[in-house]
Amino acid sequence: MIASLALILTCQLVGEVLARLAGLTIPGPVIGLLIFTGLLFAIPALMERVEQVATALLAHLSLLFVPAAVGVIQHLDRLSSAFLPIIASLLVSTLATLVVSALVFRWVARLMDRRTGEKADG
Amino acid sequence: MDENFATLWVYLGASPLLWLTVTIAVYALADALSAKAGRHPLANPVLIAAAILGTALVLAGVPYRDYFEGAQFVHFLLGPATVALGLPLVRRWSEVRRRIVPMLAALVAGSVTAVVSTVAVAALLGAPGEIVASLAPKSVTTPIAMGISELIGGIPSLTAVLVIATGMLGAIAVTPVMNLLGITEPDARGFSAGLAAHGIGTARAFQVNPVAGLFAGIAMAFNGAATAIIVPLLLG
Numbered sequence: 001m002i003a004s005l006a007l008i009l010t011c012q013l014v015g016e017v018l019a020r021l022a023g024l025t026i027p028g029p030v031i032g033l034l035i036f037t038g039l040l041f042a043i044p045a046l047m048e049r050v051e052q053v054a055t056a057l058l059a060h061l062s063l064l065f066v067p068a069a070v071g072v073i074q075h076l077d078r079l080s081s082a083f084l085p086i087i088a089s090l091l092v093s094t095l096a097t098l099v100v101s102a103l104v105f106r107w108v109a110r111l112m113d114r115r116t117g118e119k120a121d122g
Numbered sequence: 123m124d125e126n127f128a129t130l131w132v133y134l135g136a137s138p139l140l141w142l143t144v145t146i147a148v149y150a151l152a153d154a155l156s157a158k159a160g161r162h163p164l165a166n167p168v169l170i171a172a173a174i175l176g177t178a179l180v181l182a183g184v185p186y187r188d189y190f191e192g193a194q195f196v197h198f199l200l201g202p203a204t205v206a207l208g209l210p211l212v213r214r215w216s217e218v219r220r221r222i223v224p225m226l227a228a229l230v231a232g233s234v235t236a237v238v239s240t241v242a243v244a245a246l247l248g249a250p251g252e253i254v255a256s257l258a259p260k261s262v263t264t265p266i267a268m269g270i271s272e273l274i275g276g277i278p279s280l281t282a283v284l285v286i287a288t289g290m291l292g293a294i295a296v297t298p299v300m301n302l303l304g305i306t307e308p309d310a311r312g313f314s315a316g317l318a319a320h321g322i323g324t325a326r327a328f329q330v331n332p333v334a335g336l337f338a339g340i341a342m343a344f345n346g347a348a349t350a351i352i353v354p355l356l357l358g
Contacts, residue, residue: 029204036208054206061325067193069172085249093239101232102314108224
């Protein structure tokens with residue numbers, strides 16, 4: 001268990017170092033995710049070993065956002081000064097993004113399923 | 123007695139133990155409430171926990187910096203949790219692989235929609251330039267959003283708050299919006315949650331369905347990269 005925690009942290013560390021050295025805008029943990037994914041593909045036996053730690057980290061993902069969310073208390077003044085434009089823009093854009101991405105995803109997925117279905121039939 | 127209390131308070135104030143414990147305990151309470159509400163979207167555990175903790179800190183006059191000294195240990199785990207997404211990704215690779223094209227199409231359409239609609243609405247309603255710039259990258263995970271905000275003249279710490287607000291809003295809205303649109307596929311539902319509402323949307327998606335959670339995680343990771351390209355192009 002401790003070895004798999006070390007492995008996950010190492011992936012993140014390597015990701016952070018690469019991101020900084022290359023001056024990338026992609027954050028270290030995302031590069032770490034790509035490295036970790038590559039490792040699991042290369043050595044499938046690792047999957048069972050990292051299971052416990054990876055599942056524990058993902059099981060309470062919500063908890064990990066709480067400290068940042070409490071940060072709202074630092075900005076109460078600025079938020080109330082432009083309350084209407086901020087809240088309207090958050091609402092409209094979050095709803096629009098949900099709708100557009102879900103509809104495009106489903107449209108393309110169905111288009112592809114139909115094509116492969118036709119190929120299989122013909 | 124008073125003197126003992128003062129000594130105790132000095133000890134607790136200097137140690138990360140107090141706010142770390144309070145964060146986890148309040149979250150446990152918020153999570154229990156959310157479970158009791160049948161995981162209703164409005165009973166979002168992040169929202170409940172942050173509301174209780176934020177109110178308590180303001181009332182007690184504790185600066186956020188002092189709180190974060192303790193809470194940073196929880197915050198830190200966001201990095202390893204992102205890396206850990208690799209496990210479900212590889213486990214369900216066959217499901218992910220056949221959805222690569224729909225994901226790319228939804229990523230481009232969704233990330234452009236997120237940025238353009240945010241900037242348009244805020245600018246139309248007369249928000250000052252630095253607030254518009256702080257809002258633009260709000261759909262992506264905090265570290266990337268703060269970096270973009272700084273680059274285009276926003277206020278990075280304000281962006282962090284707007285990112286979290288977006289995440290909570292998206293996590294609350296995703297279930298009713300998808301039901302309204304009649305979208306039942308967990309991959310499409312999850313992907314849009316992660317794209318619009320980054321990690322908090324992903325946490326919500328995992329709450330509902332593991333496949334939705336996985337697709338949300340992928341969307342969160344790649345929308346970060348897409349938005350880092352789009353925002354400077356549009357506003358730079």
